[in-house]
Amino acid sequence: MxxxxxxxxxxxxxxxxxxxxxxxxxxxxxxxxxxxxxxxxxxxxxxxxxxxxxxxxxxxxxxxxxxxxxxxxxxxxxxxxxxxxxxxxxxxxxxxxxxxxxxxxxxxxxxxxxxxxxxxxxxxxxxxxxxxxxxxxxxxxxxxxxxxxxxxxxFGTAMAAKVMNDFLAASSNAMTRIALDWAEAQGIDEARMIEMTGDTFAQTPAAFAQEIIEFMQPGSGGEFSVSTLIKDVECALDTALTSAHLTPPGAFETLFGSMKSRAIH
CATH class of the missing domain: 3.40.50.720 (NAD(P)-binding Rossmann-like Domain)
Known part of the structure; x- marks a missing residue:
């Protein structure tokens, strides 16, 4: 048994x-x-x-x-x-x-x-x-x-696949956050931007907004926090081959380190 x-x-x-x-x-x-x-x-x-x-x-x-x-x-x-x-x-x-x-x-x-x-x-x-x-x-x-x-x-391939999957998700979340910051600076209503972006990626606006809210929540320690984004990049770099081109992932690590959580409007 x-x-x-x-x-x-x-x-x-x-x-x-x-x-x-x-x-x-x-x-x-x-x-x-x-x-x-x-x-x-x-x-x-x-x-x-x-x-x-x-x-x-x-x-x-x-x-x-x-x-x-x-x-x-x-x-x-x-x-x-x-x-x-x-x-x-x-x-x-x-x-x-x-x-x-x-x-x-x-x-x-x-x-x-x-x-x-x-x-x-x-x-x-x-x-x-x-x-x-x-x-x-x-x-x-x-x-x-x-x-x-x-x-x-x-054995070992699943962990490599998972961290690469997380790296893709982390990059998407971070770029969405930056795009929303730029939109806000130009006077674009954030809620409307989220609604349109959710439609673009074939995701319901409510589900998309919830992901971004969790990620931006100040003091968040969950899976969408900035510290987790940095960890995701570090793990992705850990899988890289010796001859791999590491400039974009390294830039993401630096970028995420400078980001601050904020509440969505």
């Missing part, structure tokens, strides 16, 4: 655990973001009960702690045969994990695209990287968590 463990403080950790339990999957959780009612209090208890670990860390530091340092699940879970990394991390870091984790443990990278509502409604889209047979084995799990899961290639 498949025994799933979800570990980490990523925003999707608790919803993912709830989705799996609702579907009748034997799943347990470890991490503060999962709340006190997950039934797990000790790392040893959690590690002893899983054969598949879905990792949802906030960053590389937490991934290191969960896999190798504090909890060290990659070393201490006796029956562990599969680790699924379902967070957006540096592709270079993720690929290097293959040389640090026992060969008997299959590694799958499965970052996803989708905001808080998509996570809550199990409508995220997974980028998958890993052996075909193992991904086929995990397909029912991804079906419970999202609306689609597409294999990009071998």
């Amino acid at each position: 498949r025994r799933i463990g979800i570990a980490g403080c990523g925003r999707a950790a608790r919803p993912f655990l709830d989705h799996l339990r609702k579907a009748g999957v034997a799943a347990s959780g470890y991490g503060a973001a999962l709340g006190p009612d997950t039934g797990e209090t000790a790392a040893e208890t959690f590690a002893a009960g899983i054969d598949t670990l879905i990792l949802l860390p906030r960053d590389i530091a937490e991934a290191e702690a969960l896999l190798f340092e504090n909890e060290a699940f990659a070393k201490t879970a006796p029956d562990l045969c599969r680790i699924v990394i379902s967070a957006t991390l540096s592709p270079r870091y993720v690929r290097a994990l293959r040389g640090r984790i026992a060969a008997r443990i299959t590694l799958i990278d499965a970052p996803f695209a989708g905001g808080a509502r998509a996570i809550s409604d199990a409508r995220v889209s997974f980028f998958l990287g890993g052996p075909v047979e193992d991904l086929r084995h995990m397909a029912p799990i991804f079906d419970h968590l999202g609306r689609q899961a597409i294999r990009m290639g071998g």
